[in-house]
Amino acid sequence: MKGKVLPVLTVVLAIIVLWYAAVVPMNVKEVLTQAERAGAEVVPPSAADRRDASRWALIFANTSHLGDSWSMERARLPAPHQVVQELWVSTWEEEVNGRRGIVQSGSLSNRSLVYHAGITLSATVLGFAMGAVAGVLLAIGIVYSRVMDRSVMPWAIISQTIPIVALAPMIIVVLYSVGLSGVVAKAVISAYLSFFPVVVGMVKGFRSPDAMQLDLMQTYSASKAQSFWKLRLPASVPYLFASLKIGIAASLVGAIVGELPVQRGGLGARMLGGSYYGQTEQIWAALFAAALMAAALVWLIGWLERRTLTAMGVPQ
């Protein structure tokens, strides 16, 4: 763990430096327009000429007017500190000091990221549970039934080649027409994405015992159920956690994609809302909230994995 801190920090630092640098060319046209309105003389003076000019040429011609690059409102690319500030304002400030926040109103503000992250989290967790259970059951079927082995796997693979962004609105519409909406509909999309890594991982896991271990079970005249519970299932545990880690991340993506067409809250709705109104800081803040949530969920599965493997006698 200690050996990782320095390289990770170095990469993070490099990204931040690169980001601050990228802010200048990304925002230069808007920055110059704003400076011109404030009375500065920019080169070239015509807005139309500036629109066609190269960003780099504009930067070198107007070096003294770039001061506002990192503090633009609705910047094309907001600076890191602006995103961090937006994160702070839309979580702590909104909930603790805001009129709608939990401190003053007793319930979470629908303008806060905490509220939206909660909506996304509930769909993610529900969809993940559905996907994991479905994945494990399908894997059992594939391992024990030759027919399922031949028929299910190709369809499972095809299902993952369809772009989920195209499929999600149709799933929402179909489910709505049979009376399912809200969190369940989004969870179905999450499950659709998360069952696949679980199927693939668990088929491999259930098949991981070698011929000798299966022969040993046969010398005991063990039933299929007994060799499943006593051999195949425990042998598959490391594969299970590896696929759950991928599955939960996929599940979060599914929940966010499911929120795009629905627009009833959630980080996905927040991102799309931000792009409608040019609130780039809001998009970035929601993105970071999603990334943090994914990291936390993957870490949680990793923690469960360590606990389980320790209980199963694996040396740590």
Add this chain to the structure above:
Amino acid sequence: MSAPVITAKSLDLTFQTNDGPVHALKDVSLDIAKGEFVSFIGPSGCGKTTFLRCIAGLEQPTGGAISVNGMTPDEARKARAYGYVFQAAGLYPWRTIGGNIRLPLEIMGFDKSDQSKRVNRVLELVDLAGFEKKYPWQLSGGMQQRASIARALAFDADILLMDEPFGALDEIVRDHLNEQLLELWARTEKTIGFVTHSIPEAVYLSTKIVVMSPRPGRITDVIDSPLPRERPLDIRDTPEFIEIAHRVRDGLRAGHVDD
């Protein structure tokens, strides 16, 4: 000598492979009496492991007849007639040593208190008392193999089938385990079928040595050992021992000339 516990009559087994049929066993006939220690020796491909697997009902012969305790191998397996020890210990890493030995007992439905008694007894037998709570990775290779023998002994089968159980171990550990195995055999009066490719090991352990040769897998010689049952390790330097070893080697060579 008592009636044979294992009888094979003109046993044939042909595997169908992509390169055509392979005669793993051809016209193999053998009687094994109760309490015998029988070694099967021969180069790879001679069918020694296949024959052991036929006794265990893990392979189905394509011709001839085989009976174990007067039953078919499948029936004998269900009647818990034998314990099988593989080349690798194959202990489940997620179970303790005690848990691994308990595995067949759980599957066969022994009750809990009986399970614990049996685990203690067989751990004692293979000299692993006190290791019940340890995990396999905490034991050396030789100790793991002893634990796997204990696992095969736990449900009191009369026959112990061992497929090169010490093949992966170094010579010093192997000598020690051979000595212990003889001691265990004397105490438990099991019938043992033992596959090996080591001549000294076969001669040292067996009351009967079955020499086999490949293509097709068949028996070329059956040697009834005149050595006493009580065998210290230095018996390997006696003229009798060396003479039997010679005969085994000759048998193996004869098999090769046929190629």
